[in-house]
Amino acid sequence: MSNDGKLIDFSSEREKRIHDLKDKRLEQMRQAFEQALPLGKGKKKSKSKPKKR
Helix, strand or coil, X not given: CCCHHHCCCHHHXXXXXXXXXXXXXXXXXXXXXXXXXXXXXXXXXXXCCCCCC
């Protein structure tokens, strides 16, 4: 029973899946940051306390 043509390299397949999962998580984090801190729009700086002299 030699199926050399259908052998699967499980380590490489696992690395692909892990890579896909990390890419998905990275994309979710990017979207969350873009919503929280939009880069394109200039935001007014909030007034801070006046410095003590």
